[in-house]
């Protein structure tokens with residue numbers, strides 16, 4: 001009884017702080033959160049990710065990006081997983097959803113986990129675990145994922161405006177990250193997520209056509225790299241699926257992204273922007289020359305990003321609120 005009251009008190013307190021602080025608040029997450037209530041949860045998630053990956057090699061990149069989008073809007077509360085309903089257009093149907101996909105992997109993982117321990121493990125935690133597994137299974141570093149996130153009930157397409165855009169310059173990126181308590185080091189390390197996956201032409205067309213009044217092509221791009229991008233993405237591109245892999249080893253989690261960035265071979269203005277700040281550029285150099293220091297920084301920053309919280313319940317179906 002006393003503990004129930006304590007919990008009720010703590011919950012009220014947290015809710016009050018939450019309203020004042022928005023998604024800055026992180027709950028006390030713990031690596032052992034489910035060790036009594038659902039010890040096999042992680043194994044079940046990993047199994048679902050592995051199975052999906054074996055059929056579709058685009059899955060890991062999708063899961064990593066999905067987790068980033070989840071965390072940047074209302075904290076990591078599984079809001080990116082909710083589908084549109086009635087009058088509400090959800091985040092996943094918001095503008096930059098162009099390459100969000102593989103939601104089914106989270107649904108399969110959730111179904112497996114519900115079978116083991118119904119109503120215990122949040123969708124937000126399952127997504128955080130799946131993102132970690134995606135990195136590990138692509139050859140990246142591993143880490144203990146702190147757990148105990150709760151799922152939220154709100155998902156609005158309009159909120160996706162809060163995501164950083166690929167056209168952002170360094171100060172805009174810094175602002176977007178610092179609003180979430182994330183540093184320059186977090187920005188540079190997490191941008192390394194662009195070692196995996198694919199981008200559509202629309203996300204980098206600003207750099208390869210009508211860049212500015214002086215240049216058709218962004219002069220910071222390597223010229224032959226730019227020519228290749230222009231070939232796949234002509235100015236009036238009609239092939240909706242056209243685009244480029246994020247780096248030359250886009251299914252492997254490595255530091256090639258930073259090496260290419262230093263050679264003018266990044267896709268987004270937001271990638272290139274990391275070279276316009278002295279401190280950020282120093283970090284790019286460091287990560288380009290050492291896979292180990294990238295791995296170490298990435299893990300640290302993933303744990304920080306994935307501790308942004310916002311929800312209040314454990315959803316039974318990741319797509320809908322009760």
Ligand code: HEM
Pocket residue numbers: 058060061062064065068098099100101164165166167168173190191192193194196197198199200201202203246268270
């Ligand atoms: C720094 C600000 C960021 C910006 C402006 C940005 C922007 C983008 C854009 C525009 C795309 C391509 C979408 C498309 O055209 O298909 C993309 C893809 C991707 N992003 Fe980011 N991103 C950022 C940070 C991150 C972070 C923090 C992560 C994860 C740690 C991440 C992981 C990914 C991945 C894995 C893909 C490939 C997705 C796929 O292949 O399905 N990004 N990003």
Ligand SMILES: *[C@@H]1O[C@H](CO)[C@@H](O)[C@H](O)[C@H]1NC(C)=O
Pocket residue numbers: 085086087
């Ligand atoms: C949609 O909006 C209308 C009018 O605002 C409201 O009457 C209706 O209940 C809403 N439907 C849902 C499913 O929210």
Ligand SMILES: *[C@@H]1O[C@H](CO)[C@@H](O)[C@H](O)[C@H]1NC(C)=O
Pocket residue numbers: 092093094095097098100101
């Ligand atoms: C992206 O949004 C469009 C509508 O804006 C929707 O038709 C499409 O299904 C969404 N994609 C995903 C993967 O949810």
Ligand SMILES: *[C@@H]1O[C@H](CO)[C@@H](O)[C@H](O)[C@H]1NC(C)=O
Pocket residue numbers: 169170171172
């Ligand atoms: C970054 O972009 C913003 C918005 O377009 C602009 O106001 C600002 O001057 C830019 N900063 C730099 C350093 O170019």
